[in-house]
Amino acid sequence: MAFNLAPLQNLIDQFERMQGIGHKTAQRMAFYVLGLSDTQAREFAQAIIDAHTKIKQCKVCCDLADGDLCPICKSDARDKSVICVVEDPRDVAAIERTHEYKGTYHVLHGAISPMDNIGPDQIRIKELVARLNDDTVEEVIMATNPTVEGEATAMYISRLLKPMGITVSRLAYGVPVGADLEYADEVTLSRALEGRSLI
Amino acid sequence: MAFNLAPLQNLIDQFERMQGIGHKTAQRMAFYVLGLSDTQAREFAQAIIDAHTKIKQCKVCCDLADGDLCPICKSDARDKSVICVVEDPRDVAAIERTHEYKGTYHVLHGAISPMDNIGPDQIRIKELVARLNDDTVEEVIMATNPTVEGEATAMYISRLLKPMGITVSRLAYGVPVGADLEYADEVTLSRALEGRSLI
Numbered sequence: 001m002a003f004n005l006a007p008l009q010n011l012i013d014q015f016e017r018m019q020g021i022g023h024k025t026a027q028r029m030a031f032y033v034l035g036l037s038d039t040q041a042r043e044f045a046q047a048i049i050d051a052h053t054k055i056k057q058c059k060v061c062c063d064l065a066d067g068d069l070c071p072i073c074k075s076d077a078r079d080k081s082v083i084c085v086v087e088d089p090r091d092v093a094a095i096e097r098t099h100e101y102k103g104t105y106h107v108l109h110g111a112i113s114p115m116d117n118i119g120p121d122q123i124r125i126k127e128l129v130a131r132l133n134d135d136t137v138e139e140v141i142m143a144t145n146p147t148v149e150g151e152a153t154a155m156y157i158s159r160l161l162k163p164m165g166i167t168v169s170r171l172a173y174g175v176p177v178g179a180d181l182e183y184a185d186e187v188t189l190s191r192a193l194e195g196r197s198l199i
Numbered sequence: 200m201a202f203n204l205a206p207l208q209n210l211i212d213q214f215e216r217m218q219g220i221g222h223k224t225a226q227r228m229a230f231y232v233l234g235l236s237d238t239q240a241r242e243f244a245q246a247i248i249d250a251h252t253k254i255k256q257c258k259v260c261c262d263l264a265d266g267d268l269c270p271i272c273k274s275d276a277r278d279k280s281v282i283c284v285v286e287d288p289r290d291v292a293a294i295e296r297t298h299e300y301k302g303t304y305h306v307l308h309g310a311i312s313p314m315d316n317i318g319p320d321q322i323r324i325k326e327l328v329a330r331l332n333d334d335t336v337e338e339v340i341m342a343t344n345p346t347v348e349g350e351a352t353a354m355y356i357s358r359l360l361k362p363m364g365i366t367v368s369r370l371a372y373g374v375p376v377g378a379d380l381e382y383a384d385e386v387t388l389s390r391a392l393e394g395r396s397l398i
Contacts, residue, residue: 005254005264005265005270007246007249007250008263010249010250011246011247011249011250014243014246014247018228019227019231020227025219027289028217028219029217029220032217032218033247033250033251034250034251034254038251041247041251041252042248044213045244045245045247045248046244047206047209047213048210048213048243048244048247049240049244050206050210051207051209051233052232052233052235052237052240055204055207055233064233066204066205066206071203
């Protein structure tokens with residue numbers, strides 16, 4: 001019994017369920033909440049509800065969106081003939097930070113991983129193939145993580161798309177092998193985009 | 200613009216405001232929320248509201264309570280003749296984990312710190328003095344942090360209480376000097392309780 005007050009313990013438990021948050025951090029976070037004003041606490045709770053209910057998936061690229069389409073798919077300034085395929089919405093944010101890429105994205109929401117029972121049908125590959133039917137797309141850049149699963153996914157998708165006459169390229173190995181794309185710095189990601197090679 | 204979706208960015212900002220939470224951690228936490236089920240997200244938001252509205256201060260010892268009195272002040276098993284004075288509710292939890300102390304507590308909610316404009320009137324010293332008027336209290340144990348501010352607070356309170364004929368003692372220097380009481384281990388805290396000395 002660290003704190004035998006149910007509402008406090010419950011809040012600590014809620015924070016502790018998050019990945020990478022230990023008991024002490026969860027405690028500190030709960031005390032932060034206790035120290036907020038009434039308005040701030042209500043805003044915090046509302047932010048959770050809002051993010052959860054208002055954020056959907058873009059109907060085109062499966063990235064996060066607050067309407068039917070994400071801001072990138074909605075924009076006329078983006079080159080619709082190039083699609084950059086990533087595993088996760090955070091990878092879109094990482095590539096956007098380079099300010100080098102003007103095409104669109106496709107978010108797979110995962111990578112093929114037979115060990116975890118994730119096959120091609122469990123990630124958004126069908127949705128990607130559906131986007132290639134109207135001939136506007138000329139190139140697909142595979143920007144999955146440089147891990148075994150990411151490589152396997154890139155290989156699988158390139159074999160699927162090449163017979164359709166689409167150029168499939170892969171991020172250059174500027175990205176450090178074995179790491180998470182999310183943590184790559186802007187320069188490394190820019191290099192990787194520049195040096196992309198045909199699969 | 201990491202994420203140009205207002206509800207998501209707002210949630211990330213909410214998490215990032217917490218002490219010790221950086222941008223990447225706040226992002227991960229926001230994505231954790233997006234991954235919750237509807238019920239779980241509502242429970243999480245409700246836990247914040249509940250903790251904030253239901254947790255009050257105990258009318259006797261100023262510790263956190265979900266009613267007028269905290270569980271320790273309510274309990275008949277606790278020795279009302281000894282008061283252990285701490286800076287923070289987390290310090291109560293730390294001392295409770297030793298299972299050595301059977302008296303009651305008084306939470307100051309801070310320590311005297313002229314640098315931060317915190318004087319004796321900004322912390323709960325008046326409430327402590329008010330508890331000593333009915334002659335049941337025989338000893339006050341000063342368990343403020345072993346820092347400059349904690350020491351100053353202990354000295355101030357001991358000078359205030361000694362003329363009232365109350366024994367005032369201080370935690371033994373089992374607690375490592377300069378550290379936070381909250382992080383002391385159970386054995387160190389037990390030793391410090393055993394070896395307390397008159398001020």
